[in-house]
Amino acid sequence: MIRRKASPGLNLPDASMAASQIFPADTPGAAAEAAPSATPAFSPLYQQIKGLILQSLEAGEWKPGEAIPSEMDLAARFRVSQGTVRKAIDELAAENLVVRRQGKGTFVSTHAEHHVRYRFLKLMPDSGDRDAEGPASRTILECRRVRASAEIARSLALRTGDAVLQVRRVLAFGGVPTILEDFWLPGNTFKGLTAEQMASFQGPTYALFELEFGVRMVRAEEKIRAVAADAQQAELLALAEGTPLLSVERLSYTYNDVPMELRRGLYRTDTHHYRNDLS
Secondary structure, eight states: OOOOOOOTTOOOOOTTSOHHHHSOTTSOHHHHHHOOOOSTTOOOHHHHHHHHHHHHHHTTSSOTTOBOOOHHHHHHHHTSOHHHHHHHHHHHHHTTSEEEETTTEEEEOOTTSGGGTTTTOOEEESSSOHHHHOSOEEEEEEEEEEEOOHHHHHHTTOOTTOEEEEEEEEEEETTEEEEEEEEEEETTTTTTOOHHHHHHOSSOHHHHHHHHHOOOOOEEEEEEEEEEOOHHHHHHTTOOTTOEEEEEEEEEEEGGGEEEEEEEEEEEOSSEEEOOOOO
């Protein structure tokens, strides 16, 4: 079971609640927008609508890559103005949860789209670009269910001893082993995931999570430091022991800030560099 962390400042009704329960029938949506709240938990109406849309996304009402209802339809559903819905969708788009396509509508973002398939991978080749070196080839070294240590459980909001899936793999670019990574996934959510699935899937692993398990990673936090390769790490990455590596620890979240993956990677930087765009 996923344990959810409440979003700060939101006190939202369940997404399945009828609009008439959110806004009483004798209270027009526009009036509801203007009416102040006396409760400390009050948040702007567009934020509440954003929360309801998030609940529908989390519940899988609209799958990654699918269109969500139009602003007009959502406004009718929640009995608010189109402007309120538009503002809610603006924020969802800014957070890369949905994407607008001119003349087509608004769609749930997906890691399967080419331009975002490496959204969380910031390692770039020193020469050329990532497309030129082709997709990463994956060698799964280990895939097994284990009991979560206290550290892993704390990161994934689980209890110590809960089942987690532990995976170790090497990613190679252009035939050169470049990344050695270990990651842990909640065992109940990813029950049935196998090494064969991950090795044979033609696309990003996060797209596999979306397609087979209904889990979309929407944001991540990273910690980066420099380390030296030990003997085993050096062998797996075809390097000399003691070679400098970039250690990247990533905690990835699905909707409503639910942690879904802890990943620890060791990156070669003799032919690649870590690039992050800041704005």
